[in-house]
Amino acid sequence: MTRKPTASLTDLPGEFSFIRRCFAGLAGPAALGLRDDAALFTPPHGRELVLAADAMVENVHFLPSDPPDTVGGKLLRCNLSDLAAMGAQPEGWLLTLARPPHISDEWFEAFSLGLKADQERFGLTLMGGDTTSTTGPLVLSLTIVGSVLPGQAVQRRGAQAGDGLWVTGTIGDGALGLQALLGNIPDPSGILARRYRTPEPRIGLPLYGLASAAMDVSDGLMQDAGHLARENGLSVTIRAADVPLSEAARAAGSSWLETCLTGGDDYEILMAVPPERELALQRHGALQTPHGPVSLTRIGTFDAATDSGEQPGVRVIDAAGAPMVFKRGGWSHL
Amino acid sequence: MTRKPTASLTDLPGEFSFIRRCFAGLAGPAALGLRDDAALFTPPHGRELVLAADAMVENVHFLPSDPPDTVGGKLLRCNLSDLAAMGAQPEGWLLTLARPPHISDEWFEAFSLGLKADQERFGLTLMGGDTTSTTGPLVLSLTIVGSVLPGQAVQRRGAQAGDGLWVTGTIGDGALGLQALLGNIPDPSGILARRYRTPEPRIGLPLYGLASAAMDVSDGLMQDAGHLARENGLSVTIRAADVPLSEAARAAGSSWLETCLTGGDDYEILMAVPPERELALQRHGALQTPHGPVSLTRIGTFDAATDSGEQPGVRVIDAAGAPMVFKRGGWSHL
16 A cells, blocks of 8 residues: 655554554455555466456445445445456455545444455455545545456347346345435335345356346446346346345335336346246256355346337336336336 | 446436546457446466556645646556556556546546546556545546566565665655645746656666665655665665755755655655666666666665664765754754
């Protein structure tokens, strides 16, 4: 980790000890003890690298009152989800943080504990980073490094008309969890809040040879399905009744279905699967990963692109096959 | 680039077009058109990777009134300097930005032009990133990826007692440039401001086989020389009169020497050189790089560690060999 010269010299011992106290325990071999200007990483022999970066901002993506270990864990898990969407294995991560005075050392100690637990679970280590001060909200930026066998990364492009649209896990729990934390919806078991704060990245999902295209659902199922369709010059039709909902989401009632389908924060994997490979999926209903079985549900079909007006790329139909209407640039009516 | 689900759906078209307008022109092959969840990078065959991340914060590291192209360029150059310090070649970079409403699209367009010019000059391309909103100052976080032949990365550890302390270029121009921009010092040629805003990363410096240890000078010569010494369990003595100053820095007068030696923002390379290799350096006085010749100056010597009181690791002597005294945790008197 390096420091910026505009900080005063007298801040230094505190800042170096801050890095040592909070982050040295997370550093892997590539980090060179966090002493150097950069990390030194030997890529796994014969593999391609997958790299992604995501930032989280206080009051935008988390609240100061959120448990700091879950803030750390979520930051890492959102990035892990980007690796999972390409079928990549985690290797390491770098972190920069712009730290305001109102966030205590104790907050960061708990924050790093969340990161430590999750990096151990998912098999990667801290490589390096930077810490600086800010007068604004806390800004966290994480870059993740993964690897994949050459040619086996699954991308957003590759779907064809006739492919099925499949999704892992259940949709909407994260968006409902945020509403639960805002007091807008009951969450007696706490499961919705947990899904919002601790999404489950689908690391280890065997996408290669199965999915023709894939991405993770972070911006909402509707919107991300539209992205996937448009990237392939296709339309996609989602059957609303087939979208997998958790018991907790069903208990919230149908008035929350729009939130489930458009709210985002799912970190499930959305994929296109060619018809000839769908039979095996229908037989199994779940895929094995190193982190346990992951359910898979067929929720729609890709078609040749048509001019569908305001929402090119994606449409949603009800159980009777009738198109559904959307409001606020997204989902409207069920 | 990915977006966070907490942004409203209606922001999306604007945000995607923002990314396309400002950053698509910088994307290299690994970026997959900035369409995917992550970049896909084939590491150069048989090389190790060097990774570093640095953040810059509005009002801490730059001002909104700074020319935006130089803000972009400096962000990249500071990271390039971390690669240069290990003798690594640039490969690519990722960027996250937390954007406040008061920074215009036009600002970012100019910002990206600075990045584009510098990535072309130094031979790397944008791989990916993330853009999000903030209520606070603009926060920019850049992760850089470089490569080096196995075993040839020069690290901070490796110096031995008797090694000489050498530094590239001139010291203090950046720190004086900040003072010039603050109106505290004349800068008729503008050269000091230019050195502050557009540091010259020493990419391509042939450190391997020459330096036993190296780092870049970002926190001030004094402090960074101390880091280098302490990392090796050594002390280092700097001869103040030997520290290379530019004509502009000499013109500022001796009252600014403390600023030169402690102010930072130099982005020169500080290295330990074993005695048997120093002769060649003394003969040449400069090293060739793909970006032109870089001068090298011997400014001190590493010794076995001694208990030097308040400043273990580093001491500075004047032309008569007398130790110099420091104030404010740093440099005091000349």
